């Protein structure tokens with residue numbers, strides 16, 4: 315089987331016409347899979363030490379979200395280092411990153427045909443195409459020349475897409491082109507290919523380059539903090555600090571000093587001068603998380619800083635000029651809070667010059683597979699496994715759930731199910747794990763019994779170490795309390811008899827924040 319001129323022309327047309335880069339890439343891999351008779355094909359971008367799928371054909375849905383660290387995937391590492399196409403021997407010992415991820419694969423992907431085409435921009439590796447087929451002889455008739463031609467076409471298209479992305483960022487006046495490589499790091503990347511996430515990304519791009527205050531709205535766990543980080547990274551303040559302050563975690567007595575600082579002797583216990591978050595954020599961004607919980611008295615002081623751009627440390631008559639961009643976030647309905655007299659209308663108007671709405675996960679369920687893949691790959695690394703995947707029915711079960719805790723809840727559900735699936739294996743050495751539906755315990759809202767009604771009577775399936783079981787209970791209990799208190803952390807802390815700061819620390823440790 316040689317690649318006819320018609321096929322190469324078809325591929326060339328696919329990647330030079332079409333609507334978006336994503337469409338073109340999807341068409342490229344579809345065409346390659348069809349004409350080269352592959353069972354799976356993928357186009358990957360090389361970022362730092364990761365290969366990130368841009369388009370796949372014939373692979374499980376969650377592959378789209380998996381960020382493959384090359385050090386963990388010997389075939390990908392071989393492709394990254396080769397400098398030219400790699401034909402893996404059909405009986406190669408090197409584990410295939412897609413093992414278990416090609417639907418209808420049957421048993422392990424041992425003997426099969428596999429080719430990797432590294433894609434270059436000059437000397438620099440920018441991506442790869444991978445081709446897999448169950449029939450070990452499937453690619454024997456493909457000449458190296460044809461494959462290199464395919465690689466060259468794909469590389470030109472990928473190079474073009476990366477360049478356009480860079481130019482778009484530059485034309486928005488942002489500093490994104492100067493971003494360090496970790497701009498794609500897992501902590502800041504906002505994953506999602508649904509239209510609502512595309513729109514959000516465009517809004518982030520549009521506002522990041524301005525110096526406007528931004529109010530990020532969305533339910534708990536939707537990714538508001540990630541949005542704030544992206545705004546900072548895409549702004550001209552990227553080389554300045556990004557300072558985080560959780561307004562709900564601040565006891566009222568120390569909040570003012572945290573924000574504005576104090577001078578020595580300003581109050582009992584003020585034994586030294588101390589700068590506040592505003593000063594620390596000078597020339598950068600101050601992210602005020604859970605702004606809805608900020609006490610009214612401090613709201614007035616915050617407004618003053620926003621109006622005049624200067625801060626006064628407690629106990630100091632002098633004002634200091636600061637150059638700080640404010641990004642605030644809340645999961646509360648601030649208009650309701652204004653009506654209830656808990657939030658100042660003037661501060662709201664000042665902050666909400668550019669509101670960004672982060673959609674709940676239930677409104678973007680088409681991203682579920684991709685997000686699962688992303689968290690599965692993290693769990694796989696953490697547990698030191700060669701392969702970790704979901705049974706075919708899992709995704710449809712996860713789609714039926716409404717995810718009140720949004721992406722954070724999904725992240726925890728995947729990590730927990732992964733640990734359970736690993737623990738359930740008889741063979742302690744096994745490094746291939748399949749997660750089944752039973753390993754997800756998704757509790758519909760309101761369906762969780764109160765502890766009083768179950769005390770001493772509930773039966774447990776004691777598979778987890780006590781520490782993990784205790785943490786799971788704490789997570790569920792706090793989550794329930796949050797739902798009942800309408801996501802008001804301060805009220806939740808009161809109900810649980812905890813100091814708000816302690817509740818926030820516990821929530822962070824449990825990964826609830």
Ligand SMILES: Nc1ncnc2c1ncn2[C@@H]1O[C@H](COP(=O)(O)OP(=O)(O)OP(=O)(O)O)[C@@H](O)[C@H]1O
Pocket residue numbers: 501503504505506532533534535536537538539540541603644645721722725826827
């Ligand atoms: N689109 C996304 N892509 C990748 N990870 C995400 C995405 N959205 C959220 N996450 C992950 O989910 C978790 C919760 O996100 P984040 O803390 O940004 O939510 P939040 O809306 O600020 O929550 P809260 O209101 O409770 O503070 C984090 O681990 C974050 O990395």
